[in-house]
Amino acid sequence: MASSSSVLCEDQLQCSICLDVFTDPVSTPCGHNYCMICLKEFWDSSSHCQCPVCKEEFPKRPKLRVNTFISGLAASFKKSIQVKSNSAAEKPTQSLVLCEACCEKKCAAVKSCLTCMTSYCETHLELHRKVLSLKKHKLMEPVENLGDYICQKHERPLELFCRDDQTCVCQFCTETDHRTHNTVPIEEESAEKKTEMEKTRAEVQQMIQERLKKIEEIKHSVELNNVSLSLMS
16 A cells, blocks of 8 residues: 555554455444454454454454444545545656757757747747747747647637636637636636645645544543453453
């Protein structure tokens, strides 16, 4: 399994039989948790119905039901690990975009111009930084598929985001089909989305921390209860 995150601890969500994160977690009367299939197979292979960890025996096999609380925590942990794995796997290796203005030896482009529909190296980009009319051009990080950043209807740069239709639009779109819609610069929308994601992530992490703390409190209470029973017997 992948290493635990800063919030979810894999050790706390791990079945002691298969040593993996819980799948359909169930709890024994003594307070220990296992994957349902793992515990059933353990009991099927043993002549005694007992807890694999503390060895407490039960007069008859307990009826197992999935612990929805622990199941939710395990699912959240698995999802967080999957998201990280997918992000790492899907992160493309950035291909080198070449300057289209270089005649002989092509240099690496440092910017792509959506107005010129051309990618430039540091040397050929100099005019865009000096000439007043070129300074108004829309520059972005170098990309090969410049056509994807151009409005197919008006052949203008997609500089705005329509919040009503949740799509990128050009300036001409705001004067026609999206005239009455709420549109903002793409940079502004991107910044707000990032802020929202960070806020949601923080809220989820706080909720998980609170749940994990509650689990520890329950475990501690069960352990104290077991000690008390042992002293009384």
